Amino acid sequence: xxxxxxxxxxxxxxxxxxxxxxxxxxxxxxxxxxxxxxxxxxxxxxxxxxxxxxxxxxxxxxxxxxxxxxxxxxxxxxxxxxxxxxxxxxxxxxxxxxxxxxxxxxxxxxxxxxxxxxxxxxxxxxxxxxxxxxxxxxxxxxxxxxxxxxxxxxxxxxxxxxxxxxxxxxxxxxxxxxxxxxxxxxxxxxxxxxxxxxxxxxxxxxxxxxxxxxxxxxxxxxxxxxxxxxxxxxxxxxxxxxxxxxxxxxxxxxxxxxxxxxxxxxxxxxxxxxxxxxxxx
Numbered sequence: 001x002x003x004x005x006x007x008x009x010x011x012x013x014x015x016x017x018x019x020x021x022x023x024x025x026x027x028x029x030x031x032x033x034x035x036x037x038x039x040x041x042x043x044x045x046x047x048x049x050x051x052x053x054x055x056x057x058x059x060x061x062x063x064x065x066x067x068x069x070x071x072x073x074x075x076x077x078x079x080x081x082x083x084x085x086x087x088x089x090x091x092x093x094x095x096x097x098x099x100x101x102x103x104x105x106x107x108x109x110x111x112x113x114x115x116x117x118x119x120x121x122x123x124x125x126x127x128x129x130x131x132x133x134x135x136x137x138x139x140x141x142x143x144x145x146x147x148x149x150x151x152x153x154x155x156x157x158x159x160x161x162x163x164x165x166x167x168x169x170x171x172x173x174x175x176x177x178x179x180x181x182x183x184x185x186x187x188x189x190x191x192x193x194x195x196x197x198x199x200x201x202x203x204x205x206x207x208x209x210x211x212x213x214x215x216x217x218x219x220x221x222x223x224x225x226x227x228x229x230x231x232x233x234x235x236x237x238x239x240x241x242x243x244x245x246x247x248x249x250x251x252x253x254x255x256x257x258x259x260x261x262x263x264x265x266x267x268x269x270x271x272x273x274x275x276x277x278x279x280x281x
Contacts (some may be wrong), residue, residue: 141225232278
């Protein structure tokens with residue numbers, strides 16, 4: 001009787017282990033089954049934002065930049081091929097939620113609005129800045145009251161557009177002149193607006209501000225003053241995706257082994273700003 005009892009216990013234990021293994025193994029591979037294309041990581045990317053992502057020939061050719069190389073390194077770490085899917089800025093998150101890509105790694109702020117519909121993994125500290133005409137004739141010193149009554153260009157559908165709209169409301173609510181906001185589909189169009197005197201400043205991320213000024217050193221400068229800090233760029237996956245924890249773990253590994261730092265240095269970015277921690281705005 002005792003022997004039979006032991007056999008029963010062993011049989012139940014084996015069955016339990018088999019059941020557990022059966023439930024764990026498929027879960028480990030779920031993220032691969034969820035890829036849009038088997039064996040490929042498709043990244044929706046807006047290639048007009050140097051040094052983060054841009055075409056090697058200006059308007060065509062291979063997509064290069066920090067985000068392009070970092071996402072390719074992520075794909076390699078996951079033993080996948082990479083496909084960069086050029087997507088307009090305002091269509092990035094919609095493309096992700098519609099299932100046209102697996103990830104959006106393309107210099108998007110970590111924001112509450114985006115986190116409401118997608119998962120985000122921070123990878124680089126950044127923040128907004130303002131590009132102004134040389135000498136800063138309009139005396140813009142922050143994304144606050146110094147912008148009241150000014151003409152400001154932003155990229156449409158961006159977090160920066162939201163920041164400027166919020167400040168415009170503050171200006172008006174406190175009896176000051178509102179901000180004349182000009183939203184453009186592309187960053188290059190905001191630059192053209194400042195060059196042509198149509199606006200007094202451009203609100204952009206700090207990395208983009210540096211690139212814009214470097215290409216127009218005799219005409220532009222970055223406004224000196226206080227601007228919001230503690231903002232991060234984030235890579236986005238579908239909300240609740242099985243890919244999210246896999247990406248977070250892989251990104252951390254790429255930071256720990258120096259892969260992302262090497263890419264950051266290549267594009268004149270500060271490796272000390274690499275991070276997987278960030279607060280949404």
